[in-house]
Amino acid sequence: xxxxxxxxxxxxxxxxxxxxxxxxxxxxxxxxxxxxxxxxxxxxxxxxxxxxxxxxxxxxxxxxxxxxxxxxxxxxxxxxxxxxxxxxxxxxxxxxxxxxxxxxxxxxxxxxxxxxxxxxxxxxxxxxxxxxxxxxxxxxxxxxxxxxxxxxxxxxxxxxxxxxxxxxxxxxxxxxxxxxxxxxxxxxxxxxxxxxxxxxxxxxxxxxxxxxxxxxxxxxxxxxxxxxxxxxxxxxxxxxxxxxxxxxxxxxxxxxxxxxxxxxxxxxxxxxxxxxxxxxxxxxxxxxxxxxxxxxxxxxxxxxxxxxxxxxxxxxxxxxxxxxxxxxxxxxxxxxxxxxxxxxxxxxxxxxxxxxxxxxxxxxxxxxxxxxxxxxxxxxxxxxxxxxxxxxxxxxxxxxxxxxxxxxxxxxxxxxxxxxxxxxxxxxxxxxxxxxxxxxxxxxxxxxxxxxxxxxxxxxxxxxxxxxxxxxxxxxxxxxxxxxxxxxxxxxxxxxxxxxxxxxxxxxxxxxxxxxxxxxxxxxxxxxxxxxxxxxxxxxxxxxxxxxxxxxxxxxxxxxxxxxxxxxxxxxxxxxxxxxxxxxxxxxxxxxxxxxxxxxxxxxxxxxxxxxxxxxxxxxxxxxxxxxxxxxxxxxxxxxxxxxxxxxxxxxxxxxxxxxxxxxxxxxxxxxxxxxxxxxxxxxxxxxxxxxxxxxxxxxxxxxxxxxxxxxxxxxxxxxxxxxxxxxxxxxxxxxxxxxxxxxxxxxxxxxxxxxxxxxxxxxxxxxxxxxxxxxxxxxxxxxx
Numbered sequence: 001x002x003x004x005x006x007x008x009x010x011x012x013x014x015x016x017x018x019x020x021x022x023x024x025x026x027x028x029x030x031x032x033x034x035x036x037x038x039x040x041x042x043x044x045x046x047x048x049x050x051x052x053x054x055x056x057x058x059x060x061x062x063x064x065x066x067x068x069x070x071x072x073x074x075x076x077x078x079x080x081x082x083x084x085x086x087x088x089x090x091x092x093x094x095x096x097x098x099x100x101x102x103x104x105x106x107x108x109x110x111x112x113x114x115x116x117x118x119x120x121x122x123x124x125x126x127x128x129x130x131x132x133x134x135x136x137x138x139x140x141x142x143x144x145x146x147x148x149x150x151x152x153x154x155x156x157x158x159x160x161x162x163x164x165x166x167x168x169x170x171x172x173x174x175x176x177x178x179x180x181x182x183x184x185x186x187x188x189x190x191x192x193x194x195x196x197x198x199x200x201x202x203x204x205x206x207x208x209x210x211x212x213x214x215x216x217x218x219x220x221x222x223x224x225x226x227x228x229x230x231x232x233x234x235x236x237x238x239x240x241x242x243x244x245x246x247x248x249x250x251x252x253x254x255x256x257x258x259x260x261x262x263x264x265x266x267x268x269x270x271x272x273x274x275x276x277x278x279x280x281x282x283x284x285x286x287x288x289x290x291x292x293x294x295x296x297x298x299x300x301x302x303x304x305x306x307x308x309x310x311x312x313x314x315x316x317x318x319x320x321x322x323x324x325x326x327x328x329x330x331x332x333x334x335x336x337x338x339x340x341x342x343x344x345x346x347x348x349x350x351x352x353x354x355x356x357x358x359x360x361x362x363x364x365x366x367x368x369x370x371x372x373x374x375x376x377x378x379x380x381x382x383x384x385x386x387x388x389x390x391x392x393x394x395x396x397x398x399x400x401x402x403x404x405x406x407x408x409x410x411x412x413x414x415x416x417x418x419x420x421x422x423x424x425x426x427x428x429x430x431x432x433x434x435x436x437x438x439x440x441x442x443x444x445x446x447x448x449x450x451x452x453x454x455x456x457x458x459x460x461x462x463x464x465x466x467x468x469x470x471x472x473x474x475x476x477x478x479x480x481x482x483x484x485x486x487x488x489x490x491x492x493x494x495x496x497x498x499x500x501x502x503x504x505x506x507x508x509x510x511x512x513x514x515x516x517x518x519x520x521x522x523x524x525x526x527x528x529x530x531x532x533x534x535x536x537x538x539x540x541x542x543x544x545x546x547x548x549x550x551x552x553x554x555x556x557x558x559x560x561x562x563x564x565x566x567x568x569x570x571x572x573x574x575x576x577x578x579x580x581x582x583x584x585x586x587x588x589x590x591x592x593x594x595x596x597x598x599x600x601x602x603x604x605x606x607x608x609x610x611x612x613x614x615x616x617x618x619x620x621x622x623x624x625x626x627x628x629x630x631x632x633x634x635x636x637x638x639x640x641x642x643x644x645x646x647x648x649x650x651x652x653x654x655x656x657x658x659x660x661x662x663x664x665x666x667x668x669x670x671x672x673x674x675x676x677x678x679x680x681x682x683x684x685x686x687x688x689x690x691x692x693x694x695x696x697x698x699x700x701x702x703x704x705x706x707x708x709x710x711x712x713x714x715x716x717x718x719x720x721x722x723x724x725x726x727x728x729x730x731x732x733x734x735x736x737x738x739x740x741x742x743x744x745x746x747x748x749x750x751x752x753x754x755x756x757x758x759x760x761x762x763x764x765x766x767x768x769x770x771x772x773x774x775x776x777x778x779x780x781x782x783x784x785x
Contacts, residue, residue: 045683188237210519322357410648442737452522461515477517498561535598669731
């Protein structure tokens with residue numbers, strides 16, 4: 001197809017508001033008579049709450065109300081009914097350091113904060129547990145009474161006979177991999193303005209990337225029907241999952257304090273509160289066992305994952321599911337066993353983050369496969385190509401051993417593309433060592449899901465209204481939290497209707513008016529909200545075409561709309577501007593209202609957490625990535641100079657946006673590979689500022705080339721698949737592979753800091769750098785000669 005809008009480089013539709021400062025974020029909202037909410041937090045990581053005395057705080061001039069955990073009457077929330085273990089405020093125990101215990105509403109921030117200091121809580125400090133493997137031991141302190149061995153979630157899946165496969169393998173490796181706890185790194189902390197009006201309606205302006213989660217939480221907490229909870233979506237200052245996909249103590253407290261006072265109540269967490277208390281990416285320990293034949297063909301993978309879940313369950317069941325189900329991608333795997341344990345500890349809660357779940361286990365499998373290739377003397381590209389899944393022929397599907405179904409798969413084309421790139425092709429021609437810097441090039445081949453699924457409501461909806469002058473209003477419940485989805489949805493509507501992009505106006509999410517939507521997570525917006533938008537635009541277009549056919553007395557099938565012009569394909573004399581057709585359709589006879597509706601559908605089976613069978617998404621992206629690094633063999637500092645990312649995202653609808661998303665994901669992945677980690681001491685975060693929590697700066701960003709692998713997935717709107725998370729999965733193994741190429745050392749624990757590199761070089765006795773992979777190969781060749 002030739003497209004008029006899809007595939008074009010267009011600016012973001014929200015760019016003017018953002019660059020002119022007109023965009024309003026949650027912290028920008030205020031109302032007359034507004035009060036400020038501040039939270040009192042526990043000074044202990046694990047303690048029994050004996051008594052809470054708020055009397056001094058209540059007597060402070062300017063304080064209007066104080067709430068404690070008992071004011072929520074035992075209500076708690078979580079991802080599934082059986083995992084709802086988190087109260088808005090701690091009641092009987094504080095389970096992590098700085099957990100919210102009480103909250104205050106006062107006439108200004110300073111008074112609210114002073115009042116929090118006046119709250120007295122009697123605690124009985126309890127022994128804590130801070131390491132997930134220690135938490136599993138007999139006799140370890142229990143974070144939640146009755147949860148044996150502190151197990152939050154566990155899965156045990158078996159696909160084929162792995163023991164038989166290992167027995168028949170030529171080579172078997174067993175390794176331990178570790179990933180770190182990481183923050184999302186957005187600059188906008190949690191914030192909201194809430195008003196519980198006298199008629200019993202809640203209106204809230206929160207910083208949420210999935211507002212329909214939030215409106216269900218509030219309805220359940222305050223025992224209201226959903227139509228009495230209105231969430232109005234501000235602009236979002238970055239999301240990436242976790243905290244902004246869920247609720248926080250301030251959200252519930254602001255609403256309850258507003259109900260008690262009759263005033264609007266606002267809270268804005270400090271960045272330190274965000275970094276010490278909000279949801280983080282899980283850290284995981286991955287014990288991986290992999291077998292292969294002599295030619296490198298994989299025979300089996302056995303994975304045991306122990307994840308640090310923190311104090312509550314949150315979205316943990318989905319995290320552990322995702323960490324396991326996608327191991328059968330992007331390589332053919334005949335047998336697979338997965339044992340997963342998400343463990344409670346007295347630390348902040350582990351939750352979703354970009355690349356949810358899959359980043360951990362894919363890192364382990366990818367590096368272990370390359371270790372095997374090295375031992376077998378097989379080129380790492382050939383090892384991957386030998387095992388990579390083929391792209392199914394049109395109309396067919398590939399099914400993995402756990403019944404994940406693929407209709408398109410561009411991993412082989414992506415691998416061949418990066419292998420032909422000069423960075424890889426000519427790496428042996430360039431000097432590997434210059435002064436103290438040893439250079440290396442690494443490779444990865446990974447997969448990620450798009451249209452991620454949860455249990456319960458999954459459908460996205462869209463409404464397209466044709467205005468009488470030919471302009472168009474688009475309403476969806478999907479949130480643009482910075483990823484550019486509003487632009488893509490407008491492009492889809494414009495392409496389907498045949499109008500110009502500038503004629504489409506998308507409205508911000510407001511749960512009182514916009515269609516219900518599961519949320520912005522798991523690369524689902526373009527695929528599923530996009531599908532709903534395309535269907536709604538097609539519905540509106542059918543009504544317009546019918547009106548044009550009646551006007552011209554022709555068959556509707558002979559009418560086309562393109563670039564704002566309506567015409568008859570069989571008669572060049574019959575054409576008119578789209579604006580004229582809109583007036584005819586809306587004003588003819590007694591008049592009409594042209595509204596199109598659409599909603600997405602999965603067409604696949606429900607998630608099966610018990611067996612791990614089936615699809616976690618509607619489609620799957622595939623990424624091959626190169627990384628070039630320079631390692632200072634004296635100091636251990638790593639400089640990353642180049643990324644080449646070949647990404648199968650189906651068909652990029654907005655190439656500029658897709659490129660930016662691939663770049664952003666890669667930089668987040670880089671941070672978690674060599675920089676980022678919360679340093680903890682008995683539940684206390686020792687680096688709670690961006691000064692001490694190291695993240696990539698603009699000066700650390702390498703040159704990035706993104707290459708689109710076009711596969712045109714049949715289930716995505718105009719062939720699209722995900723484009724925002726695949727590169728955060730592919731980056732860590734590519735960088736680790738490159739560091740190994742430079743140093744000759746395999747690192748299995750992230751982040752790879754300079755200290756770890758120097759220590760490893762000393763242990764190897766190779767500080768001068770004569771043990772890099774290619775130098776060792778050249779030395780062997782010289783000796784043989």
